[in-house]
Amino acid sequence: MIRGTGPCSLAAERRTRLAVWTSCLVGIIWIHHHFASPLSISACGDPLPAYQPASMDSTLFIIGIIGNIISVLVFISPIKTFWRIVRSRSTEEFEPAPYVLTLLNALLWLYYGLTKPDGLLVATVNGFGAVMEAIYVVLFIVYAADHATRVKTAKLAAALDIGGFGVVFAATTFAISELDLRIMVIGMICACLNVLMYGSPLAAMKTVITTKSVEFMPFFLSFFLFLNGGVWAAYAVLDRDIFLGIPNGIGFVLGSIQLIVYAIYMNSKASQSSKETTDPLLSSNAGYGQGEASSNV
Numbered sequence: 001m002i003r004g005t006g007p008c009s010l011a012a013e014r015r016t017r018l019a020v021w022t023s024c025l026v027g028i029i030w031i032h033h034h035f036a037s038p039l040s041i042s043a044c045g046d047p048l049p050a051y052q053p054a055s056m057d058s059t060l061f062i063i064g065i066i067g068n069i070i071s072v073l074v075f076i077s078p079i080k081t082f083w084r085i086v087r088s089r090s091t092e093e094f095e096p097a098p099y100v101l102t103l104l105n106a107l108l109w110l111y112y113g114l115t116k117p118d119g120l121l122v123a124t125v126n127g128f129g130a131v132m133e134a135i136y137v138v139l140f141i142v143y144a145a146d147h148a149t150r151v152k153t154a155k156l157a158a159a160l161d162i163g164g165f166g167v168v169f170a171a172t173t174f175a176i177s178e179l180d181l182r183i184m185v186i187g188m189i190c191a192c193l194n195v196l197m198y199g200s201p202l203a204a205m206k207t208v209i210t211t212k213s214v215e216f217m218p219f220f221l222s223f224f225l226f227l228n229g230g231v232w233a234a235y236a237v238l239d240r241d242i243f244l245g246i247p248n249g250i251g252f253v254l255g256s257i258q259l260i261v262y263a264i265y266m267n268s269k270a271s272q273s274s275k276e277t278t279d280p281l282l283s284s285n286a287g288y289g290q291g292e293a294s295s296n297v
Contacts, residue, residue, distance in 0.1 A: 226255025
């Protein structure tokens with residue numbers, strides 16, 4: 001079909017082009033508004049360009065403070081265990097691995113919080129957690145039940161907390177210059193470590209279901225997993241941080257399931273000896289982290 005060249009045809013063509021460009025402009029504005037809405041999530045946890053009312057910022061800050069308070073309580077929960085270790089001057093049958101792994105987890109989330117813009121709340125609570133976990137590891141080495149345990153703990157801490165964290169820090173700092181990509185890589189490592197560390201709660205639930213007894217899954221372990229995971233998952237949604245959201249969302253779900261399992265088998269009687277030797281390690285990441293329980297900031 002041959003287009004006309006008259007004035008009417010030219011005017012119609014101009015109107016058609018104007019309509020097309022107007023439609024494109026409207027589409028671009030709609031897409032920008034849709035993907036920049038407060039409900040969207042950035043791949044690397046950074047806020048997308050959108051107006052956020054002051055009330056949302058205040059809500060985010062308040063939830064973050066609540067999460068920090070809960071995470072601090074979780075980090076200091078092993079004090080009872082280590083007071084017992086110091087008094088007896090022996091680590092007895094306690095295993096060092098959960099404390100060493102929790103220290104690594106706290107260090108990684110501290111690094112994530114320091115690297116990410118507006119990650120102050122994540123950094124502060126995990127900085128506190130890293131200090132507490134480092135003290136636990138040192139006490140574990142000092143009061144190791146035997147020389148083999150002392151050497152094992154020292155090697156594990158050197159390999160994971162110094163070597164492992166050092167490799168991640170060096171690789172992301174010197175090999176990745178783009179900030180968004182660096183945040184993404186660090187966040188993925190933190191989230192993956194958190195997810196892997198959920199093995200202990202899953203094993204605890206399996207033991208409870210098998211033995212029909214909650215003696216190996218203390219109530220506060222499940223409660224803190226549920227509470228901390230829920231608070232930090234809410235924080236992650238408001239902050240559009242997928243790396244905080246995934247592990248803490250999983251923690252919230254697992255904590256909920258554990259509370260249900262606990263309610264089902266809570267009437268079973270646990271032996272006194274098991275209660276004395278089963279003292280859970282609760283860890284936080286404020287995202288973040290966990291030994292036998294997880295708290296991810």
